[in-house]
Amino acid sequence: MADDASPGNQSDRFDRLPATATDRTVDGRPTRAELLAWWDERFGIEPGVFAEHTFWERGDGKIWVCRGDLETPVGIEALGMLAVRTRQEHWKPTLEAIQRFGDDATRNRIELATPEAAVFLAGADQELPWDGDWGYLIVTHEVAGEPEPLGVGLYVYDELRSMVPKGRRREL
Amino acid sequence: MNVLERYEPLVDDVEAFYDACRRSLPSVVRVNTIKTTVERAKRALAAEDIAFEVTEWNPTLFRLLDDQPGANWPYVHGWLHGQEEVSAVPARVLDPDPGERIWDACAAPGSKTTQLAALLGDTGLVVATDNNLGRISALRSNTERLGVTNVAVTAEDARTHSLKPFPQAEYDRALVDAPCSCEGTVRKNPDVLEDWTVEHVEGIASVQKGALRRAVQATREGGTVVYSTCTFAPEENEAVLDHVLDAEPCRIEPFDLPLEHTSGVTAWHGKQFDPAVQGAKRIYPHHNDTGGFFCARLAVTG
Numbered sequence: 001m002a003d004d005a006s007p008g009n010q011s012d013r014f015d016r017l018p019a020t021a022t023d024r025t026v027d028g029r030p031t032r033a034e035l036l037a038w039w040d041e042r043f044g045i046e047p048g049v050f051a052e053h054t055f056w057e058r059g060d061g062k063i064w065v066c067r068g069d070l071e072t073p074v075g076i077e078a079l080g081m082l083a084v085r086t087r088q089e090h091w092k093p094t095l096e097a098i099q100r101f102g103d104d105a106t107r108n109r110i111e112l113a114t115p116e117a118a119v120f121l122a123g124a125d126q127e128l129p130w131d132g133d134w135g136y137l138i139v140t141h142e143v144a145g146e147p148e149p150l151g152v153g154l155y156v157y158d159e160l161r162s163m164v165p166k167g168r169r170r171e172l
Numbered sequence: 173m174n175v176l177e178r179y180e181p182l183v184d185d186v187e188a189f190y191d192a193c194r195r196s197l198p199s200v201v202r203v204n205t206i207k208t209t210v211e212r213a214k215r216a217l218a219a220e221d222i223a224f225e226v227t228e229w230n231p232t233l234f235r236l237l238d239d240q241p242g243a244n245w246p247y248v249h250g251w252l253h254g255q256e257e258v259s260a261v262p263a264r265v266l267d268p269d270p271g272e273r274i275w276d277a278c279a280a281p282g283s284k285t286t287q288l289a290a291l292l293g294d295t296g297l298v299v300a301t302d303n304n305l306g307r308i309s310a311l312r313s314n315t316e317r318l319g320v321t322n323v324a325v326t327a328e329d330a331r332t333h334s335l336k337p338f339p340q341a342e343y344d345r346a347l348v349d350a351p352c353s354c355e356g357t358v359r360k361n362p363d364v365l366e367d368w369t370v371e372h373v374e375g376i377a378s379v380q381k382g383a384l385r386r387a388v389q390a391t392r393e394g395g396t397v398v399y400s401t402c403t404f405a406p407e408e409n410e411a412v413l414d415h416v417l418d419a420e421p422c423r424i425e426p427f428d429l430p431l432e433h434t435s436g437v438t439a440w441h442g443k444q445f446d447p448a449v450q451g452a453k454r455i456y457p458h459h460n461d462t463g464g465f466f467c468a469r470l471a472v473t474g
Contacts, residue, residue, distance in 0.1 A: 052295075053321060067321040068297050074337050077308055078325035081316045099207065099250055100319035114245075121248060143245050144215035150249065167313065170248060 014056040014064060014079045016072035029057055030086050038084075038091055043138060044106030053080075061087030065097065092136055095151040095168055102138045102149030109138040110153065110160065117141035117150055123169040125161045136163070175355060175368045179404045182437055183456055192458035197359040199236040200227075201252040202260055202283075204318045205290045208251040216246040229430040233260055250318045255283040256360070258431075258455055258465035262349055262400040263287040265427050265469050271296045272344040275390055277330040277383050280307030282314035284349055289320040298323045299338060301330055331382030333390060345396045346387035350380040350412075356402035356464025359457060373407050380412045381419075388420040388472055397422065397470040402463060404454070406440035409466040413452060414445040421474025424451040429467070432459035436468065 008026045009015070017032045018024045024031060035055055036047040056064045056072070056079055066080030083097035102109070110130055112120060119126050120139055130137070134156050140147040152163040176193060183189045201224075203213040210231055217224055222244055223237040233255075241247060241254030263284050268274050270293045279285045279300035289298050300315075300323050302308050308327055315323050328334065330348070353373055354364045380401070387397045399416075401408055413436070416422065436452030438445050452468035 065321055066324070067294055068324075070297075070324070070337070071339060074324070076324055076326045076337050078312050078315070078323070080321040080323065081319070094316075096250075096316040096319065100321070143249060144212045144219060146212075148249055168248075168317075170242075172243065172245065172248070 009057055009060045010073075011059040013073045013075040014058045017055040017057060017063070030063065035063065035084065035086075039101075042091075042136070043102070043108055045101060045104045049101060049104050055083070056080075061085055090135055092163070093152055095164060098138050098149050098152055102140070105138050105149070108132060108135070109140055109149070110155070111147055112139060112141045112150075114141055118172050120153065120160065120162045121150065121164060121169065122171050123162050123164050123166070125159055127158055128160045129158075130155050130160070175365045176358075176404075179355075182404065182406075182434075182454070184434060185458060188458035189456055192456070192461065193358050195359060195461075197256065197463060198461065199239065199241055200255060200257045201234050201236060201241045201247075202255045202287060203232040203234070204251055204253055204286065205232065206294045207249065207319045208246070213246055213251050216251065217244070220244050220246075227257060230260055230264065233257060253283065253286060253314070253318060255287070256357075257460070257462045258356070258402070259283055259463070260287060261429065261431070261455070261465060262347055262398050262467055263291060265400075265429070265467055266345050266347050266396060266398040268292050268296070268345050273338075273341065274298045275333070275343045275346040275387065276300045277333065277346060277348045277387050278302060278350055279311055279325070280304060281310035282312075284347060285311065285323060286314055286318045286320055288347065289315070289318075289322050292322060294320060294322045296322060297338070299326060299343070300324070301326045301328055301333055303327065303329045331379065331386050333386050335390060342392040343390055343395060344392060345398075346391045347398050347400070348380075348384045348387045349400045350376075350383055350408070352376060352380070352401040352403040352408050353405055354402050355404050356457070356466075359463055373405050377407050377412060380408055381415045384412060384416045385420050388416060388422045388470065391472045393421075393472055393474055395472045396425070397472060398467065399452075399470065400465065400467040402465055404456075404464055404466075406437055406445075409454075409468075410436050410438070410440065410445045410449040410452065411443065413449045413468055413470075416470075417446050417448060422470045422472050424448040425469045425471045426451050427453075427469045429453050431455060431462075436466075
């Protein structure tokens with residue numbers, strides 16, 4: 001196990017996630033296996049969806065997803081997209097990752113009517129019924145005849161809290 | 173429009189040219205095929221009663237007849253990206269194949285980067301370089317909003333682009349959509365004419381030459397490099413090509429462009445250019461009711 005003084009997470013470079021815990025050299029770094037299991041358990045997004053993608057950490061608990069296979073580490077500005085924050089107990093996907101990969105989700109997705117989706121997009125919280133687990137949900141609404149993932153909500157105490165980042169909020 | 177007067181000898185219809193430069197620019201969006209299909213995007217716009225017409229030459233480009241690009245659901249979902257019509261030309265001319273490695277040398281704010289990523293079907297790799305951190309922030313916002321995962325962003329001067337983070341191989345193709353004097357964007361931003369100086373033209377031409385030379389060097393033999401600008405200045409267009417044809421192993425390739433245009437010019441202010449620069453294409457605002465643009469395609473020969 002690496003100690004606190006190890007090179008560990010660095011904010012100026014991307015380190016590829018280890019495949020499994022036995023490959024781990026940086027203490028606390030999530031593994032690819034853990035990440036794939038989390039997508040599957042939380043949202044029903046199967047590991048095959050990410051077969052062509054690699055996962056990388058830059059900074060503490062910021063996990064990026066990249067289509068492709070570069071040599072690790074990579075000292076650049078961005079690599080694919082920021083996909084998941086793993087620093088807290090409950091891992092949180094980004095709006096962008098949900099819009100890109102959330103189509104394949106079968107669990108913990110809540111479909112909103114378009115007026116409710118507009119409230120969510122504006123960044124507001126709203127009381128809504130939900131039978132499932134509390135926690136982060138994929139919020140979808142219908143666009144051009146099919147449900148389409150819009151972003152991430154946090155469901156607690158009968159309320160859907162909008163996790164839409166300020167820069168993505170919009171009044172439609 | 174004093175600056176534009178210097179281009180009168182190059183323009184086929186001066187009156188139509190000035191008329192077009194005075195009109196505001198139609199609002200155009202590109203369908204992001206990483207997240208949706210052209211057909212779904214059409215249905216989504218129709219469902220919101222947003223009037224549009226598909227451009228004749230590119231089925232992924234829609235002219236919005238009344239609206240702004242950002243105020244609708246398909247935009248929020250990253251299905252649409254506001255992109256001027258001629259700005260969609262160079263990625264089409266580069267014409268990448270899925271799985272290829274592409275360098276976008278002057279990438280921010282990312283309209284062409286994300287278009288290239290979509291043409292690759294979000295496979296392969298687009299290395300997107302810019303030297304301005306503020307503009308890179310806009311680039312990142314656009315790549316993430318559009319769901320692009322095959323992009324690697326570097327902050328550096330294109331002229332000294334390092335292949336060190338990407339040790340696998342040279343690029344299959346490169347795009348140099350160079351910083352320029354931007355008179356071609358006058359319909360969107362009339363201030364460009366007030367800020368125009370000949371000193372800037374000369375300074376930026378040196379940057380353009382350096383970036384294009386680096387692109388030819390970093391691309392494999394048999395690969396393709398596209399050079400484009402939104403200026404009418406031959407100093408920044410044909411003269412740059414003429415310089416790089418001399419300095420690096422490459423030649424100008426013909427390409428089809430289903431938009432009205434004229435050929436590159438071989439003489440300007442007493443200077444003669446390699447006749448091959450006629451293979452480049454100039455688009456003036458009155459040709460297709462767009463901004464102005466310049467585009468050339470180079471084959472790397474060594």
